Each structure stands twice: as structure tokens, then as C-alpha cells.
Amino acid sequence: MTAQPELKKRNMSTKILQICTHSGTFHADETLAVFMLKLLGRFSNAKVVRSRKPADWEASDIVVDVSGKYDGKKFFDHHQREFTGTFNDQYKTKLSSAGLVFKHFGKEIICSVLGFSTEKNAKDIDFVYDRVYKDFVEAIDANDNGINKYANQNDLIPKFHDRNFSLAGTVANLNPSWDSDPTDADFDAQFQVASQLMGKAFMQFLNYIGKSFLPAKQYVQKAFDERFSVDKSGKIILMNRYVPWKEHIYNIEKSNNVEGQILYVLFPDSNSNWRITAVPVSASSFDSRKKLPAEWRGLRDQALSDKTGIPNCVFIHAAGFTGGVESKEGALKLAKLSL
Known part of the structure; x- marks a missing residue:
């Protein structure tokens, strides 16, 4: 009898959490959002469900890029008409699911990946948090929300096409081809490939900023002095x-x-x-x-x-x-x- 409460406690602590995003065609923002969530200890072994069914949203622990809801706790969607959120007052780009996840969990992710401490590395965390958003995540937000890089886009004549050179274009091309009559399972399998691609690029940049760029300043400062x-x-x-x-x-x-x-x-x-x-x-x-x-x-x-x-x-x-x-x-x- 005395062992039952302890067993119940242990079973609760090993519960597998669930991340939900939408099914069907995937994009760069939610593939990265899911990858970033899985960098957090509590979501590292989470089950990823891709569904547009409200019942699956309610059964999940966190929902990204679907549901038409944003509360900063469980729901992280940006498609609702009234949503206009940005990273902070310094930015004008509307957030996508990637930006929303990074805004709320970015500092925790930075500490987890780089081994930073909120007590010892507060300034470094703030620097990396802003820099990774500005130089990586913001472009994903802009792409997903259809925001042009230039104010007068129609006045610019490109000298070459670079859509398929970008991460967003590469992810789009990973979706199964229409002529193969893809199933949900086909989309889900390719989603995992795309998420790993986005995640690898994100991790490389985060590690570069935190482990290479940031520590380099002391050497440049010494040379300057x-x-x-x-x-x-x-x-x-x-x-x-x-x-x-x-x-x-x-x-x-x-x-x-x-x-x-x-x-x-x-x-x-x-x-x-x-x-x-x-x-x-x-x-x-x-x-x-x-x-x-x-x-x-x-x-x-x-x-x-x-x-x-x-x-x-x-x-x-x-x-x-x-x-x-x-x-x-x-x-x-x-x-x-x-x-």
C-alpha cells in the first residue's frame, strides 16, 4: 500500500509530453519551432503530432503554428487576424511560430545549449538572444508572413533567383511531390527531415555566436589597445x-x-x-x-x-x-x- 503513491509519482514524472503542429504542407517556421522546443529538457523526448483537429490540440502540452490561439504558455500561433506581435519594441517584423517560440524560450535554449548561467552570464545571454533573433530567426518570421526585405520591392530588379538557395526554399522543396499522392505519413516523415535541417542550421549559428564570436572580442580588444x-x-x-x-x-x-x-x-x-x-x-x-x-x-x-x-x-x-x-x-x- 505504501508503495502505490511513490509509483504514481514516478509514473507522472516520466510522462511523455506532446508537441502539436499542423498537418499537411510544412514550412520553415514550424519545423524550426519544433526543433527548438525539443532542445529543452522537458520536451527532449516529446511526441510530435501533426494535426488540425482541436481534440489533438487540447490533448497536447504545447501547440505551435496552428489553433488560432496565442497565450505564451500552451498556444503559439500567429495566423489569427488580430495578432501583430513582434520580438520587442525594437523590431517591426510580425512573429511566426519560430519567433514566438524563440521569444518565450530563447534564453532558456541559450543556457541549455551554451551552458550559460543566468547569474554569471546575464549580459552574454541578452546579447546572444538579440543577435540570434536579428541574424537568423527574424528572416524566418518575415518569410512566413510574406514580408519583403525591401520597402520598394517593385523598384528592384534581381540579377539572379535565390529562392531555392535559402533555408525556407529548401524546406519548401522537401514537401512530398503532389504527383506521388502523398499520405499524411509521407508529410510527417519529410517534416522530420526538414526540422533537422533547420535545427542544424540554427545550432551552428547559435554555437558560432556563443562559442566563437562572443569570446573573440577579448582578442580584438587587446589588439586595439x-x-x-x-x-x-x-x-x-x-x-x-x-x-x-x-x-x-x-x-x-x-x-x-x-x-x-x-x-x-x-x-x-x-x-x-x-x-x-x-x-x-x-x-x-x-x-x-x-x-x-x-x-x-x-x-x-x-x-x-x-x-x-x-x-x-x-x-x-x-x-x-x-x-x-x-x-x-x-x-x-x-x-x-x-x-
């Missing part, structure tokens, strides 16, 4: 290892009221050579603040060494934004000559 010992102009920074540096440069310059001053970044590359790279005008720009000299561009090896007077040169890109040389000293000489 030591720039005058590299060259008296303060326009060259030198790092003894490669780290993602571009966005950190802009942020560090801004916080020190010296925006636009760093022109060249030097670092070792993967071939044991040294790289000189001109700082772009912006993180997404192909133009540089100050390109490497025009007379060097496109030259390689001995021809480049003869032109610059610096031994063991490797190349200068034809566009003038980067080049290589075998030694740190050579890279620094290239940078100083380029000034």
Missing part, C-alpha cells in the same frame, strides 16, 4: 591568432569614439602565412575603408615582392581588400606602405 605599439598612426592592429574581428572592430571603435580609424588588420592564416586585410566600410560591405595599393593588386609571389620590395610575398587580391605574405614582419611592412 596595443595598436600604437604596432604603428604610431594607430591605424593598424595586429592579432597573433585569427578570430572573428570585423563587427568587434566597429563596436570597439564606437565605444572609444574613434570610428573609422582602423584601416588594416593583420593576423596569421591557416597556411602559416600572414594575412593583411583592409577593414570594410561596414560588416556587410565589399568596399574597404582604404584598399591596398592599385599597383599591387592581382600580383603574386616574386612579381609582388619585386613591386613592393618586401621578400616572400604571396598575393594581393585583385579587388585590393586582402593579401598574404610569409612573415609577420612582411605583413606589417605591407600595411605601413599601404598607409
Whole structure:
């Protein structure tokens, strides 16, 4: 008799939770929403049901992208006419099911994946939370809600088609073909493939931001602080290892009221050579603040060494934004000559 309550408690604690989304054709937003939910411990072994039946919604523990309801607890749909929710006041893009799940569970997901603590890593969590939404999830929200990237879409003439190059396009193409007379089981099987695809891309970006980009700032900051010992102009920074540096440069310059001053970044590359790279005008720009000299561009090896007077040169890109040389000293000489 005394064992029965304990048995009942154990059975309740091992209950398999259920995630529900809609059946039929699937899209990028709900495939990612389901994947993100399964990153949470309580949903890691959850059963995924795809249904448009209210009875299945009620029987589930969480419902995404279907039901016409949003309460931030169980129901996470965005299709109802009155829904206009965004990630926060800084964003104007209407949320899809992916954005809704990330808005409510994103910080918990970040802590789970990256091992962050809300007590020790509060600022880092906030940074990653906003950055992952801005640079990954928001595009999925916009795509699902039919929001154009450009305000004057009709005035733009694309030079090529990229729909099938995008994650959303790839997911759409994973739906079973109409001419195969697909069953619900066929759609469900392909949904799992699409969810894993979206999830892998999400995890790669989340890990990059949390484990690569964020820790890199300390190295860029150190190089910035030591720039005058590299060259008296303060326009060259030198790092003894490669780290993602571009966005950190802009942020560090801004916080020190010296925006636009760093022109060249030097670092070792993967071939044991040294790289000189001109700082772009912006993180997404192909133009540089100050390109490497025009007379060097496109030259390689001995021809480049003869032109610059610096031994063991490797190349200068034809566009003038980067080049290589075998030694740190050579890279620094290239940078100083380029000034």
C-alpha cells in the first residue's frame, strides 16, 4: 500500500509530453519551432503530432503554428487576424511560430545549449538572444508572413533567383511531390527531415555566436589597445591568432569614439602565412575603408615582392581588400606602405 503513491509519482514524472503542429504542407517556421522546443529538457523526448483537429490540440502540452490561439504558455500561433506581435519594441517584423517560440524560450535554449548561467552570464545571454533573433530567426518570421526585405520591392530588379538557395526554399522543396499522392505519413516523415535541417542550421549559428564570436572580442580588444605599439598612426592592429574581428572592430571603435580609424588588420592564416586585410566600410560591405595599393593588386609571389620590395610575398587580391605574405614582419611592412 505504501508503495502505490511513490509509483504514481514516478509514473507522472516520466510522462511523455506532446508537441502539436499542423498537418499537411510544412514550412520553415514550424519545423524550426519544433526543433527548438525539443532542445529543452522537458520536451527532449516529446511526441510530435501533426494535426488540425482541436481534440489533438487540447490533448497536447504545447501547440505551435496552428489553433488560432496565442497565450505564451500552451498556444503559439500567429495566423489569427488580430495578432501583430513582434520580438520587442525594437523590431517591426510580425512573429511566426519560430519567433514566438524563440521569444518565450530563447534564453532558456541559450543556457541549455551554451551552458550559460543566468547569474554569471546575464549580459552574454541578452546579447546572444538579440543577435540570434536579428541574424537568423527574424528572416524566418518575415518569410512566413510574406514580408519583403525591401520597402520598394517593385523598384528592384534581381540579377539572379535565390529562392531555392535559402533555408525556407529548401524546406519548401522537401514537401512530398503532389504527383506521388502523398499520405499524411509521407508529410510527417519529410517534416522530420526538414526540422533537422533547420535545427542544424540554427545550432551552428547559435554555437558560432556563443562559442566563437562572443569570446573573440577579448582578442580584438587587446589588439586595439596595443595598436600604437604596432604603428604610431594607430591605424593598424595586429592579432597573433585569427578570430572573428570585423563587427568587434566597429563596436570597439564606437565605444572609444574613434570610428573609422582602423584601416588594416593583420593576423596569421591557416597556411602559416600572414594575412593583411583592409577593414570594410561596414560588416556587410565589399568596399574597404582604404584598399591596398592599385599597383599591387592581382600580383603574386616574386612579381609582388619585386613591386613592393618586401621578400616572400604571396598575393594581393585583385579587388585590393586582402593579401598574404610569409612573415609577420612582411605583413606589417605591407600595411605601413599601404598607409
